[in-house]
Amino acid sequence: MKRIILIHGMGTHPKGNMKEEFKRGMKTGLSQFGLSGGQIEFGFSKMDVIEYNFSEFFDEKRKELAEYADATRRGLSVSPSNWVERVHTEVTKVGQGLDDGSMLATSWLDVALYCNTYLGEMIRSQLATLLCQSMKEFGNDKVHVVAHSLGTSLLHDTLHKLFRDDSEFRDGISDYPVGEFNIESVWWLANVSRLTSLVSGQKKPYESRAINGRFGCIEHIVNVANKYDPFTWLRQYDPTQHPQHVPSYTRNIEQTSVKSWNPHKFENYVAHPEVAIRMIQRFSTLDVSRYISDESVKEAVSLYEADSLPGAVEELGRQIRPLTGDPDSIKFKDIVTAVKKVFDEVNELKEEYERDNKPAEGGES
Amino acid sequence: MKYLRRIIYTLICVMLFFSFNTMAEGDENGDKKKGKTKSIALCVLTEREKKDEIIKGIFEINKPLCWKLVDYKIGGHVSKLVAHSEVVESLEEYKNETLNFIKEKTGNDYGRQVELISFIEYFYTQVGEKIENPDSKTWPQVKVGSVGNSGIGLSLGSAYDLDQRFNLPSREESRYFKERVDSEFESCEAPFEKIADGLNGYRIGYDEMIHQDNIYTSQVLEAHWDKYDKKARVQTLLDLMADDSINKWRGHYKDDHLVGPPKTQYFFLHPTLIYEWIEEEPDGSKDKASLALEIFGFNRWDARMPWGASFTLVGSDRINFDPVSPAVSFYLFNKYSFGFSFRNGKNGFDDEVGFYVNFDLLSFGRETKKGYDRHIEKLSRF
Numbered sequence: 001m002k003r004i005i006l007i008h009g010m011g012t013h014p015k016g017n018m019k020e021e022f023k024r025g026m027k028t029g030l031s032q033f034g035l036s037g038g039q040i041e042f043g044f045s046k047m048d049v050i051e052y053n054f055s056e057f058f059d060e061k062r063k064e065l066a067e068y069a070d071a072t073r074r075g076l077s078v079s080p081s082n083w084v085e086r087v088h089t090e091v092t093k094v095g096q097g098l099d100d101g102s103m104l105a106t107s108w109l110d111v112a113l114y115c116n117t118y119l120g121e122m123i124r125s126q127l128a129t130l131l132c133q134s135m136k137e138f139g140n141d142k143v144h145v146v147a148h149s150l151g152t153s154l155l156h157d158t159l160h161k162l163f164r165d166d167s168e169f170r171d172g173i174s175d176y177p178v179g180e181f182n183i184e185s186v187w188w189l190a191n192v193s194r195l196t197s198l199v200s201g202q203k204k205p206y207e208s209r210a211i212n213g214r215f216g217c218i219e220h221i222v223n224v225a226n227k228y229d230p231f232t233w234l235r236q237y238d239p240t241q242h243p244q245h246v247p248s249y250t251r252n253i254e255q256t257s258v259k260s261w262n263p264h265k266f267e268n269y270v271a272h273p274e275v276a277i278r279m280i281q282r283f284s285t286l287d288v289s290r291y292i293s294d295e296s297v298k299e300a301v302s303l304y305e306a307d308s309l310p311g312a313v314e315e316l317g318r319q320i321r322p323l324t325g326d327p328d329s330i331k332f333k334d335i336v337t338a339v340k341k342v343f344d345e346v347n348e349l350k351e352e353y354e355r356d357n358k359p360a361e362g363g364e365s
Numbered sequence: 366m367k368y369l370r371r372i373i374y375t376l377i378c379v380m381l382f383f384s385f386n387t388m389a390e391g392d393e394n395g396d397k398k399k400g401k402t403k404s405i406a407l408c409v410l411t412e413r414e415k416k417d418e419i420i421k422g423i424f425e426i427n428k429p430l431c432w433k434l435v436d437y438k439i440g441g442h443v444s445k446l447v448a449h450s451e452v453v454e455s456l457e458e459y460k461n462e463t464l465n466f467i468k469e470k471t472g473n474d475y476g477r478q479v480e481l482i483s484f485i486e487y488f489y490t491q492v493g494e495k496i497e498n499p500d501s502k503t504w505p506q507v508k509v510g511s512v513g514n515s516g517i518g519l520s521l522g523s524a525y526d527l528d529q530r531f532n533l534p535s536r537e538e539s540r541y542f543k544e545r546v547d548s549e550f551e552s553c554e555a556p557f558e559k560i561a562d563g564l565n566g567y568r569i570g571y572d573e574m575i576h577q578d579n580i581y582t583s584q585v586l587e588a589h590w591d592k593y594d595k596k597a598r599v600q601t602l603l604d605l606m607a608d609d610s611i612n613k614w615r616g617h618y619k620d621d622h623l624v625g626p627p628k629t630q631y632f633f634l635h636p637t638l639i640y641e642w643i644e645e646e647p648d649g650s651k652d653k654a655s656l657a658l659e660i661f662g663f664n665r666w667d668a669r670m671p672w673g674a675s676f677t678l679v680g681s682d683r684i685n686f687d688p689v690s691p692a693v694s695f696y697l698f699n700k701y702s703f704g705f706s707f708r709n710g711k712n713g714f715d716d717e718v719g720f721y722v723n724f725d726l727l728s729f730g731r732e733t734k735k736g737y738d739r740h741i742e743k744l745s746r747f
Contacts, residue, residue: 118593118612121623140572141508172582177575201613214523285555287552
């Protein structure tokens with residue numbers, strides 16, 4: 001039995017949803033190879049899938065902040081007007097509407113909460129406990145982690161802090177020696193760790209210990225990016241840029257299909273045949289030797305991409321391309337604006353598409 | 366109205382009493398947690414592993430190596446030097462016994478025998494090298510799986526040379542393992558995992574120690590964070606961000622390891638509601654609900670007696686005093702707050718010191734929306 005830990009991204013994620021999306025996505029991807037239901041179920045029976053959910057905690061915090069600000073604003077009615085009140089009003093605006101469910105509230109606020117408040121270190125400690133317990137129970141060579149979006153930053157920062165060069169037994173610090181307890185595989189789906197490290201002050205991904213080999217803490221790294229997902233265009237992560245990566249154990253997969261109006265969606269990342277087949281091979285003892293060749297993967301991917309949404313979103317790629325490199329001059333504010341613009345345009349395209357009476361699907365990130 | 370002051374002082378004393386009780390309970394819980402150290406069982410297989418003849422067989426051969434490694438790593442009853450020579454001398458013996466055991470159990474029918482023997486020899490050589498050069502290598506761990514586009518195989522992982530990999534036989538090649546897979550869908554990986562688990566058994570004692578140590582320390586950290594989140598003063602988003610920046614600047618958060626919560630919370634432009642009393646105001650206007658803005662403050666949330674202070678601005682229309690005045694707020698036990706406003710007199714009145722209690726004082730702890738609503742309603746009546 002192998003332990004699979006799922007870590008979600010930005011936004012609200014009710015408990016259990018990610019697990020369902022994971023299984024649904026895997027089934028979609030594996031069905032492109034012609035795997036039978038029995039084979040897929042056998043594969044799942046060898047996995048112990050759990051999710052680390054920090055969404056409930058962040059939701060609660062957002063709600064608390066919004067309620068506190070809202071109550072204070074209403075408290076203004078007890079006082080006459082003067083400039084303290086004016087400042088008071090402006091300051092309390094900062095917290096109002098934080099739980100209104102909009103993209104700005106649920107996504108970018110999560111980034112701010114993770115990068116610029118104590119909540120970041122708090123959830124890193126929680127994840128560290130889960131990793132330690134899983135490694136003890138299953139063995140580090142049977143632990144796999146799938147992280148999506150903001151979850152990639154959380155995982156990256158936690159791993160860097162949990163595995164240390166100068167680790168000592170009973171030094172009062174939660175740490176493993178590098179290279180000796182490597183987690184079997186880490187799947188970065190829409191990795192944003194380079195983006196968040198701009199503002200969080202955490203270790204830069206190309207200098208960190210979240211890499212494979214003797215000086216790292218991971219065996220197999222699979223980095224997956226969707227060509228149309230704006231979050232992966234900005235300060236793209238590429239594990240092969242890390243000077244200590246081990247090439248044979250590192251893989252980049254670029255997805256070029258758009259199966260939903262939200263190309264950042266977790267389920268779509270997993271549903272890609274190449275991701276699904278490599279995951280089931282790594283996460284179970286299902287015999288997939290017949291399907292894993294380059295030719296069969298290519299064939300399954302073509303089949304999968306056949307009903308991809310129209311390529312209009314490629315236009316969006318051209319608009320944001322100037323931000324994809326690594327110029328230090330890019331400001332975080334510009335990145336936020338650019339991503340918002342992309343999502344606005346995706347929504348417009350979606351409306352246009354729906355007007356043409358074609359089926360469409362949506363979903364959370 | 367002088368009675369009001371007495372009432373407020375009495376109120377503070379009552380709250381302090383309750384807070385001491387709460388603090389005592391907290392310490393007791395903390396001590397209980399500290400005492401919860403689990404016993405560590407080293408070099409012992411799990412019940413499930415014991416049931417498998419391959420894992421158990423290989424492990425039993427290598428068990429002395431497991432104990433020596435524990436001694437070698439944490440300094441038990443054998444000194445490092447003795448452990449070193451003992452381990453090196455015995456390695457050849459462990460290797461031969463392991464190989465004999467595998468041959469005996471599989472009847473030489475596990476497929477690609479020569480390659481497997483060669484891989485196991487390589488494994489023991491690497492264990493020996495690690496003992497010789499403890500700083501330049503890692504303790505080898507046999508892994509089962511594919512690497513790159515290759516099929517399933519045994520290897521020592523990404524920290525070791527990929528060329529020394531052993532490619533697993535197919536089910537057709539290995540009659541022994543073909544008979545031992547759970548289902549027609551299963552690859553040969555599962556049975557070979559048992560050989561890997563058996564060989565890795567030499568380090569389970571060492572692994573167990575490290576895991577237990579890390580689980581304990583990370584749980585302690587988690588408990589501290591939980592306490593901070595529940596007990597420290599409520600912060601606004603601005604407070605949280607300012608607090609994080611200051612604590613980063615002060616070096617609390619470490620770049621290379623996880624830490625617990627900071628000892629001091631910081632506040633920046635923290636808005637609150639207060640109930641202020643000024644002796645020199647006319648009757649009926651002495652006490653009044655007002656706004657306060659804590660410009661900058663701190664709170665030692667986990668001190669023996671939690672306390673904090675902040676530079677504050679208080680604003681309310683007063684008859685004999687300017688509407689805005691500087692003030693100093695104090696906090697106690699993360700719950701209660703009071704302060705003094707320094708009012709500038711007008712209409713010929715002298716400057717006066719006002720006294721106020723913070724909204725939190727009335728709330729007895731963390732506010733909820735309903736709690737705030739209730740208190741705002743009460744304050745509005747004044």
